[in-house]
Amino acid sequence: MKTLVAYFSAEGTTAKVAKALAEKIGADLFEIVPDPPYSAADIRWTNPLARCNREKLTNKKIRIKEKVDHFEEYDLVLLGFPIWYGAAPNVVNCFCREYDWSGKKVYAFATSGGSKIGRTAEKLKPYINGGLVVGAKLVQSAVEMFEIAENLQA
Numbered sequence: 001m002k003t004l005v006a007y008f009s010a011e012g013t014t015a016k017v018a019k020a021l022a023e024k025i026g027a028d029l030f031e032i033v034p035d036p037p038y039s040a041a042d043i044r045w046t047n048p049l050a051r052c053n054r055e056k057l058t059n060k061k062i063r064i065k066e067k068v069d070h071f072e073e074y075d076l077v078l079l080g081f082p083i084w085y086g087a088a089p090n091v092v093n094c095f096c097r098e099y100d101w102s103g104k105k106v107y108a109f110a111t112s113g114g115s116k117i118g119r120t121a122e123k124l125k126p127y128i129n130g131g132l133v134v135g136a137k138l139v140q141s142a143v144e145m146f147e148i149a150e151n152l153q154a
């Protein structure tokens with residue numbers, strides 16, 4: 001069973017969880033980085049003209065810096081991101097669209113400013129071509145993912 005922890009994090013909260021999780025379960029780690037990366041101004045959602053709000057409105061394709069090496073070798077992908085506008089950020093959907101997920105299980109973990117996980121898993125499904133999204137959980141720390149990850153790896 002080969003596991004990848006792939007994550008997007010604009011402000012570092014999800015990154016911390018992802019890194020601790022990958023280390024604990026012995027998974028590879030991949031950071032989803034948009035090209036160009038987000039600046040502080042880009043994610044200032046209180047500004048209607050900020051990049052995040054423009055991307056939300058237009059739903060346009062976001063370029064991602066690097067690809068995962070040998071993606072086909074992974075059986076399980078733990079996908080981490082902050083909740084943006086009540087779901088996974090567009091950049092995560094764009095990341096998912098770039099791969100063939102056949103035969104893979106996906107479990108999402110997210111951090112948020114207060115929103116619940118809601119229908120995040122269901123909203124991700126259309127982008128996980130051929131793969132199985134088994135669940136999604138809102139977390140504050142990696143510990144909350146350890147047992148789930150171990151069960152998924154069993």
Ligand SMILES: Cc1cc2nc3c(=O)[nH]c(=O)nc-3n(C[C@H](O)[C@H](O)[C@H](O)COP(=O)(O)O)c2cc1C
Pocket residue numbers: 008009010011012013014015043044045052081082083084085086087111112113114115116
């Ligand atoms: C563009 C944008 C949209 C956001 N939308 C939500 C939201 O809908 N609900 C929520 O609870 N938090 C929202 N947040 C807050 C983030 O989910 C929260 O701060 C998260 O932990 C940040 O993770 P990160 O540090 O890994 O980027 C938003 C933040 C940004 C920058």
